[in-house]
Amino acid sequence: MISTLISIAITLIYVLACLFLGLILIKLMLWRWPIINLNLLGKLASGFMLGQGILASTWLLLGLGSVFSKSIIWSIIILILLFGIIILRSSFQKSLAKIKEKVKKLKQLSLIWKIIFLFVIALILSYGVWSFVNLPAGDAEGFYMVLPKVMASARKLRPLPNTFDFSQIGLSGEMHFAALMSIADSAAAQLFIWFTAIAATMFLLAICSMLQIKVLGQIVALIILFSSSTFTLYLSGGKVDVFGAAFGLAAYFWVLEAYRQKKVQNLALVLSGLFLGFNLVAKFPNAATVLPGLFLIIIWNNYSALKKKIRNIFPKIIYPFLIVIAFFLLAIIPHLIKNWFLFNEPLAPFIFIKSAGAKWLDQSWFSSENIHFILKTYPIALTYGQYPMQGGNISFLLLAFAPLIVFSDTLKTIAKTKFFQILAMVLIGILFWILFRPGVMAPRYILPTLLLAIPLVAKIVDDIFTKSRFLILKIVIILSFLIVLLSSTYSNYAQIRQALIMGKANFQKYGRFSAQSSEFLDQKVAKGERVFMAGYYVYFLRPDILQCLSTQSERDDQAFKKQSPEVWSYLYDQGFKYMVVQKVSFPDALKSWDINKKPDWLGIKEIYSDPSVIIYSLEGTKPDQTPQCDCTSLNDKAWDVRCLSGAKK
């Protein structure tokens, strides 16, 4: 219990540090315009996400320099908090007054909407509890929580041997996981995802305010957001999609703000560029759909000036583009340094200068016939699709309520221009994705663009409820909300209850197929011994084992291309003492590897077996030859695979 409270407390301190850092910078940027009126939620979310982006870059550089230690992390956090309390003291009271105003508006809601609002808050909080209680799942067990675990233990950032190429991606959320795992534990790291989701929520509500959506409509926006499984699935489990969503929404928010508050236009474009850069680093597919929307808004808002004089193209179009691009590049500099330092390819995984490079970005998930089918059914695919690897849907409420626009007054109000601009940003983002990656059906890859559609539908529903007519329609809408809220809240409650009843050890043992076998290996494998892993799910292994796992090359380019008995000799030469086969990842691995067809000097014994995993030990000494590779300790926590010259890892 005490460790749980400490974990939560450290997460809160970390959240405050991100918030203070960002707010200090925004206050410094706005020193010339102290009375500028920024939306409170937008400002707080911007501070939090700006601080996040800068801290992630800091941790990344410290990791590259092998000085990512607990003491340095705490020193930076404490410094930020101290400066924050001093510099931001006067802003606290103003913010408190604005919060009280918002609470007054909530009190004016009718009883049914107060009940709905309480349900929404209960749902959001249940996701917070679940994010803390849940364990890393899926890809997080293979990479997103594994790299931070190793970084926190070894105190430096290096690519994981078994996912070497994949380590070229941008690392933002992972850096926060590493910092929190270093100063607290993995539960704190997962809870941080929920706080980032709250920031994404705040940006969405701030965009709702731009459309003059009232409190009721903002509650509708919350319901649609938290019934979108492509968002809620990633509030726990250790993946980083929510970070991309928050940064993407921040970029959208600030480009819209640039043309709402002309006094601070350049500053808003600076922030939009920075958040676009952080968005690329956090989840690079997002940026491909966010960027076109930003440029569209710049052109749209200056179109009439351009029509009057073509000379206006530089100050009105090109200059704002340059501001966005310049600060986008500034935000991605640490990422470029990381890829240059670790892979000698700063532009990886997009462009490879010195090597052929892995082309894993150019992928497709369906046959061309099925791709055409999916494209023809796109709104339905996004809201109801159950395609393999899809990872959730945008809320069906968007599809259900969008046609209500026929009864909405949106098109007659002054907000209609903003409405169409946001709609255009959504459509152009989706169009870009369809054009460049039609064969990849994954709403999470274009999450900020899809979430941007939520305020549009919230506005439509808000308009319906301002009218005195349409009683039955309103009842049906409220019924839909209640059904969605009840099922989602119940689902979270059921999962949390099950996890708490099982207890952490059993939840891990029965909830994650790789946990038990990993626990066995953690007890069996001595320090310095290597494990050959024919599998992806490695999170529960000790950090030293993780650092000396089989590399991608050893597994894919060598072992998988060999048959028995050659493969056993190879594994011996590379210094492996154990071989793990995860049947869910590589069901056919054992078909070409016969443990009975082995060299006489090598003993192969099955030492563990469950329905999902088999583990073999490899013992013996090759005549006249020692292994070419071994796992060497660099210090008490950092390990590396070292091979004799000529041998490859």
Added chain:
Amino acid sequence: MKKISVFFFQLILIFWILGCLYVWLTLEFVTNPGLIMIRPNIPPRISNILGKSRQMIWPYVWKDYVYTQK
């Protein structure tokens, strides 16, 4: 005439919303962890209807996974 067309559109939209909700519920009963847990408690007749609906919808929301990389 305008009142009739407004009423008519309202009716279409109500059926549209209820239809969207029904499709969502049909699919949720196999994906929502909480609803999966209470499935044994649902009356068989309702389970059968949801199951048949799901069979009809499934070809429009799922296709085989074929991974290719250039």
